[in-house]
Amino acid sequence: xxxxxxxxxxxxxxxxxxxxxxxxxxxxxxxxxxxxxxxxxxxxxxxxxxxxxxxxxxxxxxxxxxxxxxxxxxxxxxxxxxxxxxxxxxxxxxxxxxxxxxxxxxxxxxxxxxxxxxxxxxxxxxxxxxxxxxxxxxxxxxxxxxxxxxxxxxxxx
Numbered sequence: 001x002x003x004x005x006x007x008x009x010x011x012x013x014x015x016x017x018x019x020x021x022x023x024x025x026x027x028x029x030x031x032x033x034x035x036x037x038x039x040x041x042x043x044x045x046x047x048x049x050x051x052x053x054x055x056x057x058x059x060x061x062x063x064x065x066x067x068x069x070x071x072x073x074x075x076x077x078x079x080x081x082x083x084x085x086x087x088x089x090x091x092x093x094x095x096x097x098x099x100x101x102x103x104x105x106x107x108x109x110x111x112x113x114x115x116x117x118x119x120x121x122x123x124x125x126x127x128x129x130x131x132x133x134x135x136x137x138x139x140x141x142x143x144x145x146x147x148x149x150x151x152x153x154x155x156x157x
Contacts, residue, residue, distance in 0.1 A: 035137050036063035037098060042144040044115070045108075045151055046124045053122060055080070055113035055130065055144055056153075059104040068135040069096045069104060076128045078117025085110050095135070122146040 038060050047053035061067060072080040083090050096111065098104045106112050115128075122128055126146040133139045 033064040035061050035065045035067035035098065035100070035134070037061055037067060037134065037137050037140060039132070039140055039142045041153060042130070042142050043147045043151065043153065044122060044128055044144050046146055046149045047115075047118070047121060048149060050121045051116070051118050053077075053115040053118060054108075055115060055128075056106045056108065057113075057142065057144065058106070059098050059132070061098045061100060061102055061104075064100050065136070066100045066102075067098045067137050069098060069132060070094070070135050071133045072113055072130060073133070074115065074128055074130045076119055076122065077115040078119070080130070081114045081116065083112050083114055085112075098134070124148050 040058050040060065042055070042057035044053055044055045059069065069082070072082060074080060081092050082094075082096060084093050084096075085091075096104050104111070113130075124146055128144045128146065130142045130144050131139050132142060
């Protein structure tokens with residue numbers, strides 16, 4: 001009989017733990033624990049190359065759950081790859097984490113987007129439409145203005 005009582009108590013403990021896990025840790029109940037993504041400060045310096053360009057932007061997550069940028073696409077380029085810079089070396093990555101209550105920053109000399117196989121060379125004043133896809137959140141469409149090749153934003157990226 002004792003093992004049956006122990007099994008029942010274990011079942012109650014597991015049920016209680018599952019119920020607590022389902023609460024999602026939002027103590028007040030007023031905020032969403034899902035990722036809340038937005039994009040700002042996007043731009044592309046006018047490329048010096050006819051077939052390749054860089055892109056920069058900031059993704060902000062005001063939600064309580066991290067997300068992950070998994071791909072970027074545009075009708076303006078055959079492919080867009082994501083890169084990080086470590087110790088001066090550029091390395092292609094498959095995804096970037098967008099932390100809960102944080103930012104993912106793409107800036108000159110750091111994380112950046114590489115637009116490859118451009119269908120036409122973007123000129124200053126043009127706008128490039130970019131689609132960002134995430135692991136959990138729906139896609140975001142961003143209008144990325146083309147700035148001068150020497151543009152240096154006040155945001156530092």
